[in-house]
Amino acid sequence: MPINPHKQRKILVVHGVQTGDDADLHQDQLIRTLLQQRLGDLAVDYAVELYRYENLNNAVLDKYQELIKLLISVPLGKTVAAAVLDLAGDVVISLAQGSTAAKIRQALRDRILGHYEAGHPTYIVAHSLGTVYSFDVINQLMRDAAYFSRASRLNWPVLGWTTLGSPLGLGLFKATGRRRVCDLGPGEKVFRWRNYYDPNDPVVSGNIFGAGMADEKVAEAYLDGSDTQGWSISDYVINTGKLHLLAHTAYWENAAVGDGIRSMVAE
DSSP states (O other), X not given: OOOOTTSOEEEEEEOOSOSSOGGGOOHHHHHHHHHHHHHTTOOOOEEEEEEOOHHHHTTTTHHHHHHHHHHHHSOOOHHHHHHHHHHHHHHHHHHHHOHHHHXXXXXXXXXXXXXXXXXXXXXXEEETHHHHHHHHHHHHHHTSTTSOOTTOGGGOSOSEEEEESOOTTSHHHHTTTOSSOOOOOSSSOOEEEEEEEOTTOHHHHSSTTOOSOTXXXXXXXXXXXXXXXXXXXXXXXXXXXXXXXXXXXXXXGOHHHHHHHHHHHTO
């Protein structure tokens, strides 16, 4: 069943690395508030939902929780940076092949297809590790011949993807098989990926100081220049006004992020 452009639009938020459990997560409320501020008087019927996977993920993310503690409690330096990246790399590799990650991806796919089968236009907003899970699921759906015809967007389970503080530009993620996006084939319609990052965000840069990457491409590095790729990919460098780990969690209230999401859901 194709989506109905007149039905309520669903904005599905996929969170990143967290402490606590599912009950502690409220990023959907932050995006809802941001959109209320940026949509103004634009009449769009939408709902914001949060895909929570922390209860599934807690056992696997023990090292990430230690990483966060390390960033908060230890003076910054090269030794700390190396330890942080080592911990992150171990977690990423374990997630790539682990049964927990497979369950998280499957549940996200099921949520997306549930909205699709009900006819709702759906958009994904993902943060941090959530950008990795959503990358995997979106590309998996694109490999299914039932979806993402470039002749019509009415059979697209996801109409647009916004990523915040994504580590997808780091080599350790590409080493786990994420070197390219799925080729959609010939046609006119394009899938939009808008990626926002703060150069001071250590999760994006792989540098504990978040320095020296203002001119680098994160998402745009996935462009291959072919007519058959079918993706419109844009990086947006923003200044959240925060440093280090605080920069990684400051996207939720950024006006530029709100305007970018607005442009997708209001089309």
